[in-house]
Amino acid sequence: MKRWIYGVLGIGVLVGAGFLIQRALSDSLVYFILPSEYASSGGEYDDRRIRLGGIVAPGTVAFDDQALQLAFEVTDSLMTYPVRHTGTPPELFQENTGVVVEGRFENGVFVSDNLLVKHSEVYEPPADGEPIDIEALKDTLQ
Amino acid sequence: MSDVGLGPLGNAALYLALAFALWGVLSGVLGSIRKDARLLTSARFAGIATFLAMTAAIAVMEIALLTDDFSVSYVANTSRAASPLWVKIVTLWAALEGSLLLWGWLLSGYWALLSVVAPNTPLRSWALTTMAVVQTFFILVPAVLAPPFETMSPIPLDGPGPNPLLQNHWMMAVHPFLMYLGFVGLTVPFAYAISALISGRPGSEWMLQTRRWTLIGWGFLTAAIISGGWWSYEVLGWGGYWAWDPVENVSFLPWLTATAFIHSVQVQERRHMLKGWNLLLIILTFSLTLLGTFLTRSGVVSSVHAFGDGPVGPAFLAFFLIVMAGSLALVAWRWDAIRDRADLDHPVSREGSFLAGNVLFLAIAFAVLLGTLFPLIVEAVSGDKVTVGAPFFDQATLPLWMIVLLLMGIGPLLPWRRANTQTLSSNLMWMTGAAVAATAVAFALGMREIYPLLTIGLSGWNLASLALLLLGAVVPRMRVGTRSVVQVIANYAFENRRRFGSMIVHFGVIVMALGIMASSAYRIDEQVRIDVGATAPFEDLTFTVKDTFMESTEHRISAGALVDVHRNGNLLTTLRPRINTFFGQSMNVPTPDVLYLPAYDVYLNVAAGITPDSEFVVLRVVRSPLVSWVWIAGFIMAFGTVYALTPTRRAARSTQRTPRGSATA
Numbered sequence: 001m002k003r004w005i006y007g008v009l010g011i012g013v014l015v016g017a018g019f020l021i022q023r024a025l026s027d028s029l030v031y032f033i034l035p036s037e038y039a040s041s042g043g044e045y046d047d048r049r050i051r052l053g054g055i056v057a058p059g060t061v062a063f064d065d066q067a068l069q070l071a072f073e074v075t076d077s078l079m080t081y082p083v084r085h086t087g088t089p090p091e092l093f094q095e096n097t098g099v100v101v102e103g104r105f106e107n108g109v110f111v112s113d114n115l116l117v118k119h120s121e122v123y124e125p126p127a128d129g130e131p132i133d134i135e136a137l138k139d140t141l142q
Numbered sequence: 143m144s145d146v147g148l149g150p151l152g153n154a155a156l157y158l159a160l161a162f163a164l165w166g167v168l169s170g171v172l173g174s175i176r177k178d179a180r181l182l183t184s185a186r187f188a189g190i191a192t193f194l195a196m197t198a199a200i201a202v203m204e205i206a207l208l209t210d211d212f213s214v215s216y217v218a219n220t221s222r223a224a225s226p227l228w229v230k231i232v233t234l235w236a237a238l239e240g241s242l243l244l245w246g247w248l249l250s251g252y253w254a255l256l257s258v259v260a261p262n263t264p265l266r267s268w269a270l271t272t273m274a275v276v277q278t279f280f281i282l283v284p285a286v287l288a289p290p291f292e293t294m295s296p297i298p299l300d301g302p303g304p305n306p307l308l309q310n311h312w313m314m315a316v317h318p319f320l321m322y323l324g325f326v327g328l329t330v331p332f333a334y335a336i337s338a339l340i341s342g343r344p345g346s347e348w349m350l351q352t353r354r355w356t357l358i359g360w361g362f363l364t365a366a367i368i369s370g371g372w373w374s375y376e377v378l379g380w381g382g383y384w385a386w387d388p389v390e391n392v393s394f395l396p397w398l399t400a401t402a403f404i405h406s407v408q409v410q411e412r413r414h415m416l417k418g419w420n421l422l423l424i425i426l427t428f429s430l431t432l433l434g435t436f437l438t439r440s441g442v443v444s445s446v447h448a449f450g451d452g453p454v455g456p457a458f459l460a461f462f463l464i465v466m467a468g469s470l471a472l473v474a475w476r477w478d479a480i481r482d483r484a485d486l487d488h489p490v491s492r493e494g495s496f497l498a499g500n501v502l503f504l505a506i507a508f509a510v511l512l513g514t515l516f517p518l519i520v521e522a523v524s525g526d527k528v529t530v531g532a533p534f535f536d537q538a539t540l541p542l543w544m545i546v547l548l549l550m551g552i553g554p555l556l557p558w559r560r561a562n563t564q565t566l567s568s569n570l571m572w573m574t575g576a577a578v579a580a581t582a583v584a585f586a587l588g589m590r591e592i593y594p595l596l597t598i599g600l601s602g603w604n605l606a607s608l609a610l611l612l613l614g615a616v617v618p619r620m621r622v623g624t625r626s627v628v629q630v631i632a633n634y635a636f637e638n639r640r641r642f643g644s645m646i647v648h649f650g651v652i653v654m655a656l657g658i659m660a661s662s663a664y665r666i667d668e669q670v671r672i673d674v675g676a677t678a679p680f681e682d683l684t685f686t687v688k689d690t691f692m693e694s695t696e697h698r699i700s701a702g703a704l705v706d707v708h709r710n711g712n713l714l715t716t717l718r719p720r721i722n723t724f725f726g727q728s729m730n731v732p733t734p735d736v737l738y739l740p741a742y743d744v745y746l747n748v749a750a751g752i753t754p755d756s757e758f759v760v761l762r763v764v765r766s767p768l769v770s771w772v773w774i775a776g777f778i779m780a781f782g783t784v785y786a787l788t789p790t791r792r793a794a795r796s797t798q799r800t801p802r803g804s805a806t807a
Contacts, residue, residue, distance in 0.1 A: 003485060003486075005489070006486060006489065006497075009489070009498075010501060013498075013501050013502070013505065014501075014505065017505035017508070017509065017538075017542065020509075020537065020538050020541055020542070021508075021509050021512060021538045023537070024509075024533070024534045024535075024536075024537035024538040025512075025513070025516065025530070025534055025538075027533065027534070027537065028530060028531045028532075028533040028534035028537065029516075029520070029528045029529075029530060029531075029534075030528060030529045030530070030531050031526060031527070031528050032526075032527040032528065032529065033527075049531070051529065065671065065758070065760075066671065068669050068671055068760060086669070087669050087749065088669065088749045088750040088760045089750070091730050091751065138527065
């Protein structure tokens with residue numbers, strides 16, 4: 001006859017778990033975006049951790065092997081942002097390769113603590129006037 | 143070399159196995175319906191025959207691997223002539239086709255064993271038939287969708303060798319094997335559950351007859367998950383063992399439901415409650431192994447393990463849906479017989495705490511499943527590409543784990559039905575005292591974070607609980623005899639294997655909780671640049687890079703650094719972190735070197751390429767407190783499981799008399 005008590009307790013636990021799950025999910029969703037998407041987002045991604053994908057812009061890579069600071073610019077050909085990464089460049093990191101950096105924007109600079117090279121991606125800059133296929137770039141990087 | 147190549151020979155064995163398995167299904171179904179003893183005997187022989195044919199297929203594959211027969215497609219795609227012997231042996235499960243073959247073989251081993259040893263009960267025939275159906279699926283997939291025995295034309299001279307991450311560590315030889323043994327082991331209670339539903343005997347027989355199989359499956363799954371963590375730790379180079387990666391998560395899901403199951407079956411055994419719940423749990427556990435295989439083998443979730451896509455994933459999805467729909471239909475059909483007539487006498491009782499624990503395990507499983515699938519849901523709904531980071535899993539599950547630890551301390555001390563308030567409050571007093579004392583010590587030592595403090599407090603709570611359990615068993619036995627404490631404890635441990643085994647496993651869980659807490663909350667992870675010949679301090683250690691080295695063996699080149707690790711001026715060891723490059727593979731594999739110490743591990747990984755003329759090296763240094771205890775806890779839990787499984791002489795004798803076995807504990 002006390003069955004309803006357990007029912008109530010069970011539902012209570014489920015609601016509690018649901019609340020924890022919901023709170024945790026909204027805090028820790030990490031969006032994957034390209035530089036141009038960040039530019040047009042209007043600050044939506046400013047205070048949260050994101051994954052930023054793009055191509056390492058040629059001629060922008062600088063590595064300080066004393067302080068182990070890596071700086072480069074990431075681009076999707078529409079928009080370019082500077083990236084600061086603490087640590088050494090990973091294997092296969094070079095100009096014009098696809099990368100995904102994880103971290104957050106601070107004053108227009110993306111501060112990364114995780115740098116992944118997407119080496120299967122071979123980027124070809126579009127010919128003049130030809131639009132770059134943003135969706136295809138995003139799919140290959142994801 | 144004979145006229146027939148190994149490829150066709152392997153295929154012949156595989157198709158023969160398929161034929162036997164189908165015969166097992168057919169004769170099993172007909173025999174069960176008509177109650178035809180001859181057909182049912184034939185179905186049992188089908189199990190043995192399938193096992194022999196699958197063994198032949200495995201043997202052919204191993205011969206092909208060991209003799210570098212590159213006319214066989216699997217060998218050509220995953221093996222390499224210059225690989226060492228052990229790598230060639232384990233290449234069998236280094237890629238999809240071979241793993242499925244191994245899975246099918248292990249399943250056929252369980253089916254054959256069950257055909258021989260399963261007691262002749264009304265449940266046996268449908269259980270063996272269910273095994274035959276599952277077996278048919280697990281032969282169809284490698285035979286049709288992921289064929290390993292295709293004949294190559296032209297025959298390549300050599301192959302690329304297995305994935306370098308897999309040939310880089312011996313642990314890879316162990317982990318998948320254990321995982322499949324766990325999955326397959328849990329197929330047996332599932333088969334008996336289905337049999338119970340079909341034959342209309344959904345009481346407790348199915349569960350009592352599969353008690354040991356369940357524990358075996360659970361034990362292998364536990365060992366598999368922990369060895370998988372150890373493998374990532376030693377191989378992946380980030381100094382951690384669990385990243386809440388989809389592939390890890392999907393192996394964890396059936397473990398969670400199986401853990402709930404091994405607790406809730408005890409409630410049914412003692413109180414004849416939760417019949418439907420237990421049936422649903424084992425169905426869920428088995429289905430989750432299929433869903434997990436679908437998720438990881440179809441490319442729908444992105445994972446660092448990246449198994450890629452193919453037709454195998456959809457097949458697993460289809461089988462998952464069929465199993466779920468079929469099993470739930472059976473449950474609905476038998477619902478009247480399953481429904482619990484008994485009721486909880488009181489929530490503060492053994493069964494009450496087990497039930498609460500069950501709800502928690504399922505809530506954790508739900509959170510993990512949701513986190514794993516959420517990126518798919520978001521992308522389907524909004525098109526946004528998201529990942530769910532590790533913080534989600536920590537935030538969602540840590541509070542639940544804390545309550546699990548809380549219950550783990552109380553549950554075993556509570557009697558069935560209803561607790562005696564006086565004993566209970568005296569027990570709670572001791573346990574709370576231990577929890578407060580442990581937390582106070584941790585606080586005095588400078589720990590301030592909430593979850594580490596809670597974990598330490600709950601460890602004290604649980605240790606007190608184990609001590610009280612032991613005292614409760616030993617003190618009355620001391621009163622009646624003249625034996626010493628050691629004799630009494632040894633005798634108790636020997637006589638009550640299941641009970642004592644569970645105490646060992648729970649002790650392992652405490653050690654595990656402490657190891658996980660310390661190694662994740664107090665981990666230090668830094669990159670350090672050190673000139674060759676120079677010394678750099680790091681916490682209470684100093685690292686001296688003595689030299690760099692290059693060495694090559696027949697199948698790989700290594701470039702690394704020789705690093706002396708000193709503490710207080712004493713040389714602890716020389717670590718050799720390196721980067722391995724396997725011939726035939728383009729990927730370089732950073733290979734960490736670890737100094738295992740009781741208090742903390744020193745984990746060194748090469749972070750930037752090393753050449754013979756490098757003037758400096760960059761090392762990733764990870765210092766994780768108590769991380770070794772995670773592996774030690776794994777051994778304790780495995781030992782406890784084995785201990786609980788070894789029959790006492792008394793139990794063995796009574797099993798012979800009554801097939802149900804004696805209910806000790």
